[in-house]
Structures are given as structure tokens and as C-alpha cells.
Amino acid sequence: MTHEFDLIGALTSFSVGTLDGRDAMMVIEIAATPDDFARGIRHQMPVAMTADRARELGEALLMAAEAALMGDAPTNSVN
Numbered sequence: 001m002t003h004e005f006d007l008i009g010a011l012t013s014f015s016v017g018t019l020d021g022r023d024a025m026m027v028i029e030i031a032a033t034p035d036d037f038a039r040g041i042r043h044q045m046p047v048a049m050t051a052d053r054a055r056e057l058g059e060a061l062l063m064a065a066e067a068a069l070m071g072d073a074p075t076n077s078v079n
Helices: 034-039 051-070
Strands: 010-019 023-031 043-049
Touching: 010 034, 023 034, 023 051, 043 051
Parallel strands: none
Antiparallel strands: 010 023, 023 043
């Protein structure tokens, strides 16, 4: 039986920087499944975005982190 959380990848690392000095860039590394995590299998995904979009993402992540620390109910935010 597949559980809901079995379909969620786990962030294992990330790096950030700029792309051509104009756009923000991040590379996220994930384990796509619990089995991948246990086996040490990782997938990298480079993502480029405008500086404004990067700021929006950062602010949204900060809000989600604060909610998680306070034990708030799960939420969805799509932008």
C-alpha cells in the first residue's frame, strides 16, 4: 500500500547562486522515494528564476518553516 508521504521527495541538499548575474539559480538534490533515500540515490534539478520570483519563494519558505515549527496543520501554497 502506498502512503501519501511515499510520493513526496525528500530534499537532501541545495545550492544557490546567480545565473549570468541576472537571474537567481538554485540546484536542489532530492531522494525521490523512501527507497531512493535508503539506497543513497539522489536526483539533481537546476532551477532558474527571476530575482523577484526568488524573493517570493524565499518568503513563502520562511512562512512554511515557521508554520511547521509551530505545528500548524498542513497547507498548500501554489504561486
